[in-house]
Amino acid sequence: MDEEAALENYFDQTIAGSSDYIFEGDLGLQGPAPQLQDSSFLPSLTSQEKDLTEDLDLSFLPDELSTQDEPQQAENVNNNEDSGIYTEGPPREATEANTYTMNLACPLDLKSIALQARNAEYNPKRFAAVIMRIREPRTTALIFSSGKMVCTGAKSSEEQSRLAARKYARVVQKLGFPAKFLDFKIQNMVGSCDVCFPIRLEGLVLTHQQFSSYEPELFPGLIYRMVKPRIVLLIFVSGKVVLTGAKERSEIYEAFENIYPILKGFRKQ
Amino acid sequence: MASNCPECGSSNVVEDDLYSQRQWVCEDCGSVVSEGHLTTLLSDETQGRDVPYHASTEVVKKPCRNLIAGFVRVRALCRILRLSNAMESEVVSLFESAYNLPNFLHVTLTKKEILGGCCLLCVCRQRNWPVSMGTVGYLLGADNSAMGTVYQELTKSLNIQATTSGITDLMESFCYEFKLGPKQVEEVLSETPQRLLDRVSALIELAADTWIVTGRQPLPLIMGSVYVAWQSLNPMARMKYTFTTFCKIGKVPEQSWRKSRDTALKRVNELLEVLCKLGRELPWLRGVAVEHNTVATLVDDILKHRRALLLRAVKNYEQQLQNELSETQTTECDNDPSESNRSESSSSETPAVMSSDQAKCENPADEEATDCQLPPTHWGKRHLFLPPCVKSCKRQKVDVPQLEVTGDEDISDSEIESYIRSQDEIKLYLKAQKELKQA
Secondary structure, eight states, X not given: OHHHHHHHHHIIIIITTHHHHHHTTTTSTTOSHHHHHHHHHHHHHHHHHHHHTTTSOOTTSOHHHHGGGSGGGGGGGGGTTTOGGGSSSOOEEEEEEEEEEEEOOSOXXXXXXXXXXXXXXXXXTTOSEEEEEEXXXXXXXXXXXXXXXXXXXXXXXXXXXXXXXXXXXXXXXHTTOOOOOEEEEEEEEEEEEEOSSOBOHHHHHHHXXXXXXXXTTTOSSEEEEETTTXXXXXXXXXXXXXXXXXXXXXXXXXXXXXXXXXXXXXXXX | OOOSOTTTOOOOEEEEEETTEEEEEETTTOOEEEEOOSSOOHHHHHHSOOOOGGGSSOOSOOOOHHHHHHHHHHHHHHHHTTOOHHHHHHHHHHHHHHHTSHHHHTSOHHHHHHHHHHHHHHHHHHTXXXXXXXXXXXXXXXXXXXXXXXXXXXXXXXXXXXXXOOHHHHHHHHHTTSOOOTTTSXXXXXXXXXXXXXXHHHHHHHHHHTTSSTTSOHHXXXXXXXXXXXXXXXXXXXXXXXXXXHHHHTTOOHHHHHTTHHHHHHHHHHHHHHHHHHHTTOTTTTTOOOOTTTGGGGHHHHHHTHHHHHHHHHHHHHHHHHHHHHHHHHSOSOHHHXXXXXXXXXXXXXXXXXXXHHHHHHOHHHHOSSSOOOOTTOGGGGOSSOOHHHHSOOSOOOOOOOOOOOSOOOOXXXXXXXXXXXXXXXXXXXXXXXXXXXX
C-alpha cells in the first residue's frame, strides 16, 4: 500500500540514522537542514499515522510524532501546519497591555489634582506628571499639565482601554477642570504566548541572522524584528514569546502566525 | 586724500600699493604724498575677527587628542588579545569611522573607551575570532550592560552584521587560561590543556543537547564545565577540592570568577544532574545509586556513550509516561497498588531508581517541597530534559476574569467619587504634610 511504503521510506531515511537525527547539530553548527527535512514529512504522515498506530510501536520516534497517539490531540493533527494558534499544547495567547494617549484639552493644575485625588501621586522633582491609577479596569495613567495623558495597563481589549480613558477624564472633570475626551489613540499593544516546547535559539539566530539578535551575555532571549508586520518579538528558550510594537490586535496575531512555523523548525526532542 | 602734490603741485595723484601698504603717489614727480598704516591699531585688532577654521586654507584636520589616545588604547587591547596585524588595522579604521559619528562624538571618555572595545569585538566576530563580551569588558573595566548598549548602537549606526561567537569557540581560549600544566602544579592536580579541552568540549556538547546552554551566560557555564572535567579526569584525588579552591589552584584572575561563582556552582549542579540521569542508564550499574558526589567516576563512560545513553533515557522516560497514562486511565487514583504494578512491569535495569522517580511524580509535595513541581497537565512533563527555567515554576499567573465591556458604558458617580478626597481628608493631609516637613 502507498501509505506503508511512504512510512517505511520515512523510517529508512530518518530512524535508521536516528542518533544523528535527534541530537546532532544541536548548537546550530550543522545548520537547520535536519529539522527542515523533518517538517516536510509531517503533512504526508499526519493522515497515515492514525491508521497505523495500532500496528506499530512509535514510542521511539521524536516527540512531535509520538504525541499524536494521545487521543485528545487527534482532531488537531491536521491543523499542525496551518494555524499556529490551535495546535497541540495549546499555545496560549494573551494581550498583556495596551498603551494609549489622549488629550483632555485643558491645562491642568497638577498640584491641586494630587491634593484632591486619592489615587494620584505627584513628585515634581522626579517627573513632571501626576501618576493616577484606577481599580476597574486596572490601569495607570500619566497626566501632564498640558492636558495630555498617557495610559497603560488595560488588558485584552480596546474597549477596556476606552472605558479606562473615559474614567480618567471623568475624575479630572469632577476635580473641577473642563476636561474633554479627545484624540484617543492606541500607541502600542503587547502580547505574550507560550508555544509549549523549548526552542533552540542558537539555531534560530544563524538562519534568520538579518532579523535576529541573540546575545546571551546581555539578555537571555532572542530579539526578532519582524518586517511584515513591524513587530518585535522576544523569544525565550522556554517557549514563551512576547510580541510588542503593534498598533492593532490583528498585527499581533499575524506576527504569531508567521513565527510559529519558524519556531517549530527549531524544536528538538 | 590730498589731490595736489606738495613737491611739484600737480593734481595727478594716484593710489598705489607698495607691499600691501597703501600709498598715494604723484605720477609726475614720483613723490609719496601720503601712505596708510602698515601695522594695525589696537582698535583694529580688537574689532577684527579671527579666521575660522573652515575659511582657512588648512586642508587636513588634525586628529583630536582624544582620538589619538583612543587609537593607542585600541592598539593596546589588540596586542593584549594577540590579534594579527591585519585585524588590528581593521579595528583601528573601524574605530576611526565610528568615532566621528554624531552619536559618538560628544560622549564621555569612558564611553569612547568602551566604543574602542566594541569595535574590537565587531571585527573579531566578523573574522570568527572568539572573544566574549565579558572578556573585553573585563579588560576595559566596564560591565556587560554598558558594553551592550554601545555595541548595539554601533552595529545599528554602521549596519554591521556580526554573529555571536558560539560557546564552543569561546571554550578553547578559556581552557588555556587555567594554568594546570605539569610544571605549574603538582602531578596529581595537573592536566594537559589538550586533554582538558577534549573533556570540556564533550561536556559542553552534552549540556547543549540537554538545554543547559541556551539563553545562559557562557562564561560561568564554561568555568563550571572545566571544574567538572578536571575532577572527572582523576576523581579519586580531586573530588575533595571545591570550586573556589580549584580556581585558586589554576591561578585564574580572581575578578573573573569571584562575581560569577554562584552561577558557576548552579551550572555545575545542573551538569551533574544531567550526568546522573544518564549515569542511571548505564547497563552495567544494576541499581547502584548515582548521586552528584559519585558520578565523577562515571563521567568517562557517560561521555563515551552519551548518544546511546541519551536515546535510552528519553525512551525509558517516555515509556514510563505511557505506563502512567495507561494506569490512570484504567485504575482509580490509588497510590500503593499502582506503584507496585508499575515497578513490576517496568523493564528498566535500575528498578530502584525508576520507582523512586515514580514516587516523585506521585507525591510532589512530599518529595520536593522546595522545588515547585509543574502542574500535571503541563507540557513540560513530556520531556525528560528541559530548560531549567521551565522546570522552576514561579507563582502561577492568576487569570483575572476579563469583563466584557463595550467602552461606552455609563460610569457611575459613586465610583468616581471614591477616587476623590473629601474636604476633611484634604485638611488632614495638609496638616500631616506640614508636620512631616517640620520634623
